[in-house]
Amino acid sequence: MKKGAFAFVLHTHLPFVRKAGVWPFGEEWFYEAMAETYIPILDMLNSLRRDGCRASLTISLTPVLLEQMADEYMLSQFRVYVADRISRAESDIKRFSSDAAMLKIARFYREFYSSTLRSFDSVYRGNVTGAFRDLQDAGYLEIIASAATHGYLPLLIRDSSIYAQVETGVRTYEKYLGRKPKGFWLPECAYRPSYEMREDGSSRLKKGIDEFLRSAGIDFFIVDTHAFEGGESFPASRTSAPGAKKFTLEQKGEPGSRTSLLPYVLGSECSVFARNRRTGMQVWSGEYGYPGDGNYREFHKKDSESGLQYWKITNAKAGLGEKEIYAREKIYSRVCENASHLTGMVGRMLSDFSSAGGGAFGIVVAPYDSELFGHWWFEGVMFLEKALRALSLAENGIEITTLGGYLEKHPPQQAIKLPETSWGAGGYHHVWLNSETEKMWVHIHEREKKMEEMVARYGGAAGILKDALDQAGRELLLLESSDWPFLVTTGQAKEYGRERFSRHCENFDAICGLVDSGAGDEELGNLVARVNGADNLFADLDYNIFACRE
Template sequence: MKGAARRRPVFLSIILHAHLPFLRQPEYEHPLEEIWFHEAMLECYLPLARCFRNLHREEVPFRLAFSFSPTLSTMMRDRYFRERFERFLNERVELAEREVERFWAIPALQRLACFYHRRFLKLKRFWEEEIGGDIISLFRELEEEGRLELMTTAATHAYLPVFDVEESTVEAQVKIGVESHRQHFGRIPPGFWLPECGYTRNAERALVEAGIRYTVLDFHGLRRYGERGRCEGAWGPGPAGLMVSKSGLYLFGRDPDASRLVWSARDGYPADGVYREFHRDGLEEAEFGYARPYRHPLGSGVPSGMKYHRVTSLETPLRKKEIYDPGEAEKKAREHARAFLKWCERRRGERETGIVVPFDAELFGHWWYEGPEFLESLIREARESVVRLRTPGDLLKRKKRVEKGEGVFSSWGNHGFSSVWLDPSNDWIYPELHRASEAMRSAALRFWEEGGDRERILNQAVRELLLAQASDWPFMMKAGTTVGYARTRFLRHIERFWKLLAMAESGETEEAFLRDCEDGGSVFPWIDFRIFGLRNMRKGRERQKAKGKRQKGKGKRQKEKGNRIFGA
């Protein structure tokens, strides 16, 4: 038995969740917040895509799950963002060339500048020549080739528990998220990433109705049924960190110990002193005149992508950090990959062991610069290990019997519930959001048969409402970072929503305003405002069916139109 246990594989399921809020601001030539997209592309998404592509070409076996938020997928395919990112990338190449010259008398820093110059050139060639600026198509190809399992999330990454009383909002966020994934990747995804792992029963119902097979909860959000069908205590991760609910939705539990090893900036691998220091940018100490072309026109610093110092220690002040050595950092990343595999091996038990570890994708490359190297090394080393990389969908195929249980209200946020997204710093937004959601539901029912300009106006009103519901705004308010931007974005979308709704009510179209909204809020071009009234229409049909009545005339047209909305 012990020998068999030693040979038994450990199935490791890594899920990377990629998300950014919709950042399109065409009215500005240099919108500061767009830098978030460019920085994430440069340090995270492109390096990961290049890593996966190279592994696939070398025929190195791997299976990972990757979740794209609809807002991020939209930006990645938008010519507006692709052209601006290309400009950003070219500026980084130019800056690195200048940095090589600036440090001519400091060999250690000049070597680092050369390292960045080579890196930026590789990414530039990969972006322009190898994938033609289309990262979404590469990920779609990797899924078709059996390397990745792609997932989706809520339309604008709304934290669903705070909208639990509004079934129409939850359904809209879920169904639009699923449809957006189908539009970008050509298929309905098997898995759905609940934003912030925020689970409620209404969210589960919406997932099942949308055809989703599985989702992931934080470890404390799972409850199992006892022999008499009663719910018994917290169901932790590990060999049985998977259960199936009464509705048939499979629920995976996040492994907290495995996550902590890789994620924690204090206790995990990224805290090692040889890794690159995140908080000290190379241009911060350059003369203002030299750095001016690479700074924001308003004087704000723009991340250069070039950082010259290492963590050293968590207690070391920023100004006393030691010089970064990429070679030593890559060596340490490989060591940590082997250590993580050994840790997973020690989790083997008498039963088949599965470990599910979801991460924000931005950890790998942005927050932890050496993260892509760690991931690539882990994939390569796993070939000689008992650890097998599998997706959640793969694990479902292996399970002949899954215990029954249920999810409970939970998240992976601080304290495990909603204290981050519902707090005195941000709770003022929710009465306005609830009022707007109810108004949208009412308008969808009243104008169900409308077309032309009124339909166009209401479709844009839905886009503005969805953008206002993004979890990013309350998160920023709570964190105290870019609070002004978060407030401005929320107020802009909610004010536009009310003005558009008033236009729909009056029947008078302000074309310039509508076009401005459509240009700045150009997500989901295929959207249908009736999604907000769909649940009410469905309930009405069910009531009439129960009474044995048949709809005629207008009711028949309503049913036909309802059935065209995202496969309803």
């Protein structure tokens, strides 16, 4: 008899980096994630499929990432990147010919990247989005949608912007995955309810984020633990990444009767799940959790010539100069122990919850950034596979499921009202709105209003004029990305985040300015071609999607 359910939820997102720098910031983020996370996850899931293991998980693929995964330029450059990694490993094999330990790792890297390239070209035929779609169609994966460019929805001031982010996200999902999405990943798990907005002496009710989702046909989304249970929030998402600042801001609340082990339903009829705090800490934290094991590969220390990583974490206090050589042969047993530990932890939580709740069939929801597995935590994909296999064993009494699959069998029985929330440090908006980023939001809000004005002024546009307005819409979506204020706040790539934000603002202003000036088709067409040469996502976008909805 099953005592409850468990769902891995992987949030898969990168900002739009096409022709916007390569290294250290830009396209290489995409190439690294493809080689170390996305293709290994596909390989892992197909391995489970071949073995008849019906373990499944939920994964989000953001629209901006789907566009890059399908872009011929990005895919051709990915091949160049992987070929270069193989070449670096081969050079290291020659260089370390008299060092048995280093030689062994160099050979491992050569095979790792060669295998990645074989999977990409021979197994998936360069079609990564199609490979994910195939797994969903076969029932081994549930893919959920997200906002177009990962816009931070609670801080957008115009309903037209929220609508455009959500609707473009849903349409892009349908384009690449061939069906309508049931679930939605809110960027940064950021939510706000409806509220009364006072402006110019009048007031009106602004819709809650869930109402936009429900209007788009979405059944469920996810928030952080504290939105249900109160208490402290620990930072998730990329705020925990190397180089990120740590914030002491906390949001505390009185623990109530709600639990993160059950979904609830909102007034909009959208269901909502919450992240489980214990599994979040255990799998995410490099300080307290599995990724901090001293045997696992050290992320930060790289060989001065090849850039490949030959060292292990060793211990939490060891400086880079004190790191010991990475030993792959010690990894397998540690990963199996971690997977077994997680399985036991989940089983105990579900048993305790069922006993205390009169047999309630709970669910442990465990969401993480996909890039944690393989990129930040190199052994993470192997851990996912072992955990999925262990959790799906009948004797453990755990139903491993997707969020949509759980809802079909166990629809929520109680309603809830959610507070304003995110999964950032402090549980609120501080990571994205603070003294370093507040001016960015002034610029965003000005351009949200300007886009509505452009739609009203140039309704029914055709030809080059429509192309220009469509491109202005793409630039607005790009400048709304939550990635830019995130990079500024955390200090991971402060100047890059500012430069990218400014570039999209400038592109938007240039297009709108030229349109308003009455420029001819040739001048306008040249500008659009230049901007679209880099920012070519959402080819089917229609600027009318930004019509005023207040």
